[in-house]
Amino acid sequence: MKTSILSFALLLCSLCLSAQTIQKTSGNPVFPGWYADPEGIIFNKRFYIYPTFSAPYNQQVFLDAFSSEDLITWKKHPAILDTAAIKWAKRAVxxxxxxxxxxxxxxxxxxxxxxxxxxxxxxxxAVSDKPEGPFKDHLGKPLIDKFHNGAQPIDQFVFKDKDGQHYLFYGGWKHCNVAKLNQDFTGFIPFEDGTIFREITPENYVEGPFMFIRNGKYYFMWSEGGWTGPDYSVAYAIADSPFGPFKRVGKILQQDPKVARGAGHHSVIQIPGTEQYYIVYHRRPLTETDGNHRETCIDIMTFNDKGEINPVKITKEGVGPVTLK
Structure with missing residues (x-):
């Protein structure tokens, strides 16, 4: 009997040690709920994700945010912005x-x-003193309320260039514009030719623009396909300027029929001072047919020796812990 108890105790100890050596991962999705179009970013040595609440348009009247110290455990910050604070907004935020x-x-x-x-x-x-809000209307009206160059005014991405100038990339309906923001984000500064909205639409662009700089090159990324379909995906181009020209290189994120469908509308997080890159995106579980049933996920993004982005492997495991210094 004593031998059996001792053997059982040793087995438990062994299992505990094994569990300690297994690295915990975020899992995908990284937090529960239907969320899409996630922007991942770092503020004050903490990770943040700002997604769309994925529901019928008339229920999309607020935005939640999530934050984490390690990419593993996420804290929800509910209703950081809602239509009560933005009087002109009524739906489809x-x-x-x-x-x-x-x-x-x-x-x-x-x-x-x-x-x-x-x-x-x-x-x-909208503006706030804290990344978790609450946010209030900065202008009392839309910043862009018209179609320019055929671009529906949605899917905005604010980008800070190397010289400190901020630009707004945006556009749905298969057109993408860039505009130069003024100092207080209340409007735009015209380009040298007098235009405000410059079209930069690359081949196959649909929506969801995103940009980052790596080794002096501008990586411009976007979503292709239909947002409710299995062909939703992310492609990219590389240029020497934030204005292009952007020649499409190819797709780097798409569905895996064994894991999930409709992977797209993404953002990228780089760990400062490292070559660690993560892609934050949404996808639809294989069990779901409702177009709004989308989940926020994170996977590793890498590059080859030419500086091209390697195809991303979408996973159920997600990513390991990361501590910001």
Missing amino acids: WAPSIIEKDKKYYLFFGANDIQNDQEKGGIGV
């Missing part, structure tokens, strides 16, 4: 993009899913 400037946090978002220049809505800006 989409695809937040956020940036810190002068100790304030500016959240760009699309609202109302306008279909023409006569409808009220478009791209707005």
Whole structure:
């Protein structure tokens, strides 16, 4: 009997040690709930994700955020912005993009899913003293409320260039524009030719623009295909300027029939001072047929010797823990 108890105790000890040596991962999705179009970013040595609440348009009247110290455990910050704070927004609050400037946090978002220049809505800006909000309307009206160059005013991404200039990339309906933001994000500065909205649409572009700089090159990324379909995916181009020209290189994120469908509308997090890159994106579980049933996931993104992005392997495991220094 004593031998049996001792053997059992040794087995338990062995199992405990084994569990300690297994590295915990985030798992995908990284947090529960239907969320899409996630922007991942680092503020104050903490990871943040700002997604769209994925539901019918009339229920998309607020934005939640999530934060983490290690990419593993996520804290929910509910209703950091809602239509009560944005009087002109009534539905379809989409695809937040956020940036810190002068100790304030500016959240760009699309609202109302306008279909023409006569409808009220478009791209707005909200501001807060904290990354977790609450956010209030910065302008009291949309920043962009018209179609320019055929681009629906949705899916905005705010980008800070190497010289400190901020640009807004945006656009649905298969057109993408870039505009130069002014100092207080209340409007735009015209380009040298007098235009405000410059079209930079690459081949196969549909929506969801994103940009980052690596080794002096501008990596411009976007989503292709239909957002409710299995062909939803992410492609990219590389240029020497934030204005292109952007020649499509190819797809780097798409569905895996064994894991999930419709992987797209993403962002990228780089761990400062390292070559560790993560892609934050949404996808649809294999068990779901509702177009709004989308989950936020994170996987590793790598590059080859030519600086091209390797195809991303979407996983159920997600990523391992990361501590920011």
